[in-house]
Amino acid sequence: MGRRIKYESGTASNYISRAAAVKKLQISLKDFHRLCILKGIYPRDPVHKKKANKGSTQNKVFYHARDIQYLTSEPLINKFREYKTYMKKLIRAKNKRERNKATILQINKPDFKLDHLVRERYPTFSLALRDLDDCLNLLFAFALLPKSKVVKSTVIEDCRRLTAEFLHYVIEAQCLTKVFVSIKGTYFQAQIMGEKVTWLMGHQRSVGRVQDVDFATLANFVDFYTTALSFINFRLYKSIGLLYPPKLARSKNANSDDVEDELYSLAHELQGTAEDIAPVDVFAEMEDDGDIADKMKEMMKLKTLFKGCKFFLNREVPNDTLTLVIRNCGGMVSWDGCPGGKYSENFDGITHHVIDRPLTDSFTMNRIYIQPQWVLDCFNYRKILPVNKYVPGAHLPPHLSPFVLESSGDYIPPERMEMLRELGKEIPAQKENAPILKAKTKAKKSEKKDKVLIKEGKVFNANEQQLLHAAGHTKKLREMMIPKRYKNAYKKIQFGIKRKAKETRALEDKRRKREVVAAVEK
Known part of the structure; x- marks a missing residue:
C-alpha cells in the first residue's frame, strides 16, 4: 500500500475555504457572494474545522467542494465578466467625453435572466410554494422602501406590482385563513394548493432612510425572488382561469411627493378568460362527520x-x-x-x-x-x-392573534377561550388543578354534606398535608431512579415547566390588576 498523504482526503478534501473558491472561479468576492445567493449555495460548518483547515486554527468560512465545482459550469460567471468589461468601456468613454460611443454602449448594455435558476432550484411547483414565505416577506418590505442608489426605482416598482398581483390572486381564490395586526405590520396566512403561506405586510407609512441594513446583499435576493414570484403568479392565475399579466388599477401614494410613486389598488376586479370553470359544490357528496368536510364548510362560510x-x-x-x-x-x-x-x-x-x-x-x-x-x-x-x-x-x-397555539398550562384570556368555544375547538387546561387526593377529599366532604350516612365507629379524616408530602416523596424517589444520561434532559424539561408557570402567573396578575382598575373607573 502507498503512503497516505495528510490533509489530502476526507474532511480536508470535502471542504474548501472562501478564498480558495474565489481563486478557483476567478471572480471577485462581490460577484462570488452574488452568485452563491442566486444559486442557493451557503457556507457549511464542517465537524472537524482543524482538519478542513489543514491543521490551522485560523477562523475561515468554508464551502462544500461539490458546491463550488457545481458553480464552475454556471453561465452567469461569463455574464458577470461581460458586465465588468462593459462598465470599464463606459467609464472610459465618459472620461474621454465620447458621447456617441457612450450612448451606443448604454443601448447595448449586457443583460442576463434568472429563469433557468428558478427551474433549477424549484423542480416542482410545491417546492416553490414552500419557499414563498421568505419571498413575500422580502418583496413586501422592499415595496415600502424609498428610492436610493442601492434600491432602484425599477426594483421597487417590480416588488409593488408582483405583490399586488399575488394579493389579487388571494382575493379571487378566496384562500385567506388568518389575519392579525401587530406593531410590525399585518400578518396574513393563506391556504394555497395545500400549502400554508404566511407573510407580513408593513403598515402604510413613510419609512425614511433605513440605516444598518446591507441593502446590496438583500438586492441580490430580490433579483431572484422577483423572477420566482412572476413564475408563481403565472401558475396561480392559470389555475383559476385568469389572464396574466392582469390589468391592475393604480392609485397615488399619499405618503410620497413623487408623481410616479403609485400604488396598486385591490378594489378593482380582475377579468377572467372565456374558459372559466364554474365552481363545484364539493359538499354535495360529503358526509357531515368528517374533519376535512368541517374545515371546508368553514371556509365556504368564510x-x-x-x-x-x-x-x-x-x-x-x-x-x-x-x-x-x-x-x-x-x-x-x-x-x-x-x-x-x-x-x-x-x-x-x-x-x-x-x-x-x-x-x-x-x-x-x-x-x-x-x-x-x-x-x-x-x-x-x-x-x-x-x-x-x-x-x-x-x-x-x-x-387576539389566531396564530397562537395554546397548550396545557398556558395562560388563556377569557376572550380567547370564548373564541375557541365558538370555533368549536378544544380548550387546553390552563393550570393543573389541586392534587387528585385533595380533589377526592373535597368530593367526599360534599357527599357527606348532601347525604346523611349512618356508620358505626369514628370516621377517619385523612390529613391532606401528609398526603401531599407522601406524593412529593414518591416523586423524588422516581426522579432518583432516572438514568444519569437522561437527567440533564429531565432538568431542562422541569425548568421549562416552571418558567411557563411563572409566566402564566405573571399574566394572570396583570389581568387581575387590569380588571380592578377598570372596576374602579366605572
Whole structure:
C-alpha cells in the first residue's frame, strides 16, 4: 500500500475555504457572494474545522467542494465578466467625453435572466410554494422602501406590482385563513394548493432612510425572488382561469411627493378568460362527520361572510389590509379616489362605514359606523360580531392573534377561550388543578354534606398535608431512579415547566390588576 498523504482526503478534501473558491472561479468576492445567493449555495460548518483547515486554527468560512465545482459550469460567471468589461468601456468613454460611443454602449448594455435558476432550484411547483414565505416577506418590505442608489426605482416598482398581483390572486381564490395586526405590520396566512403561506405586510407609512441594513446583499435576493414570484403568479392565475399579466388599477401614494410613486389598488376586479370553470359544490357528496368536510364548510362560510355588504373606507384607514379581508369574504369596498370604485361616500347603498377617528355630526343614519378592528375580528371569529363594542370612540376589546397555539398550562384570556368555544375547538387546561387526593377529599366532604350516612365507629379524616408530602416523596424517589444520561434532559424539561408557570402567573396578575382598575373607573 502507498503512503497516505495528510490533509489530502476526507474532511480536508470535502471542504474548501472562501478564498480558495474565489481563486478557483476567478471572480471577485462581490460577484462570488452574488452568485452563491442566486444559486442557493451557503457556507457549511464542517465537524472537524482543524482538519478542513489543514491543521490551522485560523477562523475561515468554508464551502462544500461539490458546491463550488457545481458553480464552475454556471453561465452567469461569463455574464458577470461581460458586465465588468462593459462598465470599464463606459467609464472610459465618459472620461474621454465620447458621447456617441457612450450612448451606443448604454443601448447595448449586457443583460442576463434568472429563469433557468428558478427551474433549477424549484423542480416542482410545491417546492416553490414552500419557499414563498421568505419571498413575500422580502418583496413586501422592499415595496415600502424609498428610492436610493442601492434600491432602484425599477426594483421597487417590480416588488409593488408582483405583490399586488399575488394579493389579487388571494382575493379571487378566496384562500385567506388568518389575519392579525401587530406593531410590525399585518400578518396574513393563506391556504394555497395545500400549502400554508404566511407573510407580513408593513403598515402604510413613510419609512425614511433605513440605516444598518446591507441593502446590496438583500438586492441580490430580490433579483431572484422577483423572477420566482412572476413564475408563481403565472401558475396561480392559470389555475383559476385568469389572464396574466392582469390589468391592475393604480392609485397615488399619499405618503410620497413623487408623481410616479403609485400604488396598486385591490378594489378593482380582475377579468377572467372565456374558459372559466364554474365552481363545484364539493359538499354535495360529503358526509357531515368528517374533519376535512368541517374545515371546508368553514371556509365556504368564510367566503360569504360579508356577502351583500358594501364598505366605505375613510382616508386614515389601511386600505390594502381591509380590502383584502373584505373582498376575500365576498364584500365590496370603495374609498375616496379609489380607481375602479363603483360608488362614492354619498352612495345610499353603503352598509358599513369604516372610520378610525371620533364621529362628527355629519353622519348618515342608514349605515353602520365601525372601527377597522371589527372587520378583522369578524374574520377571525368566522361570524358577524355585534357592532356596539366597535363604534367610533369606543374602547375596543383585545385583538387576539389566531396564530397562537395554546397548550396545557398556558395562560388563556377569557376572550380567547370564548373564541375557541365558538370555533368549536378544544380548550387546553390552563393550570393543573389541586392534587387528585385533595380533589377526592373535597368530593367526599360534599357527599357527606348532601347525604346523611349512618356508620358505626369514628370516621377517619385523612390529613391532606401528609398526603401531599407522601406524593412529593414518591416523586423524588422516581426522579432518583432516572438514568444519569437522561437527567440533564429531565432538568431542562422541569425548568421549562416552571418558567411557563411563572409566566402564566405573571399574566394572570396583570389581568387581575387590569380588571380592578377598570372596576374602579366605572
